[in-house]
Amino acid sequence: MNSDIDLKALWQQQPDMPAPDTKELFAKAAKLKMKTRNKIIITNILLAATCAFIVFIGEAYHPKMITTKLGILLMVIAMIMYLIVYNRLLPLLLKNNSETSISQYLQQFIRIKQKQEFLQKTILSIYFVLLSVGLFLYFIEVAGPMGTIGKAMVYGITALWILFNWFYIRPRTIKKQQAALDAMIDRLQSMNDQLNASSNDTII
Amino acid sequence: MIFEEIYEAYWGKIYRLCMGYVNDAEWAKDIAQETFITVWQQLPKFRNESAIGTWIFKIASNNCLRQIEKNNRMPAGEIPTQMMDKAEPSMEENIRLLYKYISELNETDRIIILLELEDIKQNEIATIVGLSETNIRVKVHRIKEKLLKKFKQNEQ
Numbered sequence: 001m002n003s004d005i006d007l008k009a010l011w012q013q014q015p016d017m018p019a020p021d022t023k024e025l026f027a028k029a030a031k032l033k034m035k036t037r038n039k040i041i042i043t044n045i046l047l048a049a050t051c052a053f054i055v056f057i058g059e060a061y062h063p064k065m066i067t068t069k070l071g072i073l074l075m076v077i078a079m080i081m082y083l084i085v086y087n088r089l090l091p092l093l094l095k096n097n098s099e100t101s102i103s104q105y106l107q108q109f110i111r112i113k114q115k116q117e118f119l120q121k122t123i124l125s126i127y128f129v130l131l132s133v134g135l136f137l138y139f140i141e142v143a144g145p146m147g148t149i150g151k152a153m154v155y156g157i158t159a160l161w162i163l164f165n166w167f168y169i170r171p172r173t174i175k176k177q178q179a180a181l182d183a184m185i186d187r188l189q190s191m192n193d194q195l196n197a198s199s200n201d202t203i204i
Numbered sequence: 205m206i207f208e209e210i211y212e213a214y215w216g217k218i219y220r221l222c223m224g225y226v227n228d229a230e231w232a233k234d235i236a237q238e239t240f241i242t243v244w245q246q247l248p249k250f251r252n253e254s255a256i257g258t259w260i261f262k263i264a265s266n267n268c269l270r271q272i273e274k275n276n277r278m279p280a281g282e283i284p285t286q287m288m289d290k291a292e293p294s295m296e297e298n299i300r301l302l303y304k305y306i307s308e309l310n311e312t313d314r315i316i317i318l319l320e321l322e323d324i325k326q327n328e329i330a331t332i333v334g335l336s337e338t339n340i341r342v343k344v345h346r347i348k349e350k351l352l353k354k355f356k357q358n359e360q
Contacts, residue, residue, distance in 0.1 A: 005355055007348060010298055011220075011321035019215030020233075022208060029241045098242060098266040099259065101334030102315060105266045187272055194312040195335060 043087040050079045063141055071137030078130035085123050106192045110185060117181045121174050128170050132162040207244050210256065215240070217322050218264045224318040225268040227307040235271065239264040258328050265315045265332055305354045309347065316340065317347045 058072040096108060135158055143154040218239055223232035242263050250259060306314055312333070319329045326344065330337040 005298070005352065007302065007351060008321050008323060010302055012323065013296070014220065014299055016216035017219050019212055020237075022211060025211070025237055025240055025244070028237050029244065032241065096266075096270070098263045098270070099246065100266070101262065101332060102265050102269065102312065103334030105269065109270075184272060191269065191311050194310050195333065 039087065043083060047080060047083050050083070051076055054079070061142070065141040065144075067137045068141040071134045071140075074130050074134030074137065078127050078134060081130070082123065082127045085119070103192070103195050106188055106195070110188045110192065113181055113185045113188065117178060117185075120177050120181075124170060124174060124177075128165055132165070135162070207247055210243065210247070210260070211240055214257070214260050218260065221261070221264055221315075221318045221322060222268060224303060224306050224321070225311075225314050226271065227303050231271075235267050236264070239267050242267075257324070258331055261319060261322075261324065261328075262332050265319070268315060269311060301355065301358060302351070305351050308354075309350070313343070313347050313350075316343050317351070320344045320347075 054072055054076050058068070061068075063069055063072070096105070096112060098105065100108065139154055139158055143151045146154065215236065219232060219236040222235040222239075223229065226232050226235065239260070243260055246263075250256070252259070306317060309317065316329060316333060319332060320326070324332075326340050327337050329344075330340045333340060335343075
């Protein structure tokens with residue numbers, strides 16, 4: 001073959017692929033819509049179940065002190081916030097507009113991923129703080145009638161659990177989330193750099 | 205403009221663009237379909253009918269770039285060569301080679317050359333990509349050189 005080959009002519013030589021029936025396309029659109037709807041339904045069921053469970057536990061003990069009720073409330077808020085942010089707000093906030101130019105799209109994409117990174121980190125920290133404080137408040141009443149040793153044990157174990165979460169589970173989760181996002185941001189950044197690469201690079 | 209007419213007129217081109225980007229028939233069909241779903245959803249809001257082609261190609265190009273989110277599927281550039289040829293078996297040898305060489309380019313070069321091969325005017329490519337026309341001209345020239353060099357190396 002000759003190296004003066006006309007790439008455009010070669011490309012245009014390809015037979016045109018007939019478009020699949022629009023029915024197939026609309027079926028796919030409907031399926032995507034259904035998938036989103038199902039996700040919303042599942043999130044809501046999960047939310048309701050979580051709240052019901054915590055309230056049930058709280059009620060089963062017939063809490064008298066305000067701290068216990070406040071503790072339960074904080075834990076419920078923590079879980080609801082976590083679920084809502086992850087399933088509802090985050091996808092909404094991170095919606096990408098595909099009708100812009102590639103260079104804008106890539107920059108938008110990078111910003112979104114950075115925002116996601118920040119949000120995940122912040123939300124996770126707030127989640128653990130609320131949960132820990134809630135748990136601590138909750139135990140004030142539970143440990144009330146106990147002796148000094150009992151109290152020390154309840155608070156000791158709770159404190160250990162909180163510390164373990166804060167210093168082990170939280171950084172691990174953040175690290176895992178960040179690693180995936182960082183890799184993606186790097187690749188997006190390199191795509192963006194490809195676009196802006198100066199025109200006097202050597203040809204490979 | 206009626207969606208069905210747009211769909212008939214642009215499916216072939218959009219599918220080829222996606223196919224050129226991922227070099228995998230099934231995957232390309234998915235991206236093309238997602239593109240037309242967006243077109244279908246956004247069409248009532250779209251006013252600038254003279255630039256409909258540019259608009260559709262923008263959506264398709266961005267959809268191609270977004271494929272990096274799908275972790276379970278690797279972009280063609282990273283797939284080992286022996287696995288790469290999932291193109292239609294009936295394809296002519298030179299076209300197969302062209303697909304292969306395009307898939308070895310980096311992501312944005314892939315989009316730029318595919319738009320050029322689809323015979324889209326360079327000022328429109330500039331709008332789609334978001335670079336100046338001069339910049340696009342230089343890039344197209346360099347990418348073509350790269351591809352031709354690969355063809356030449358293959359001959360030897």
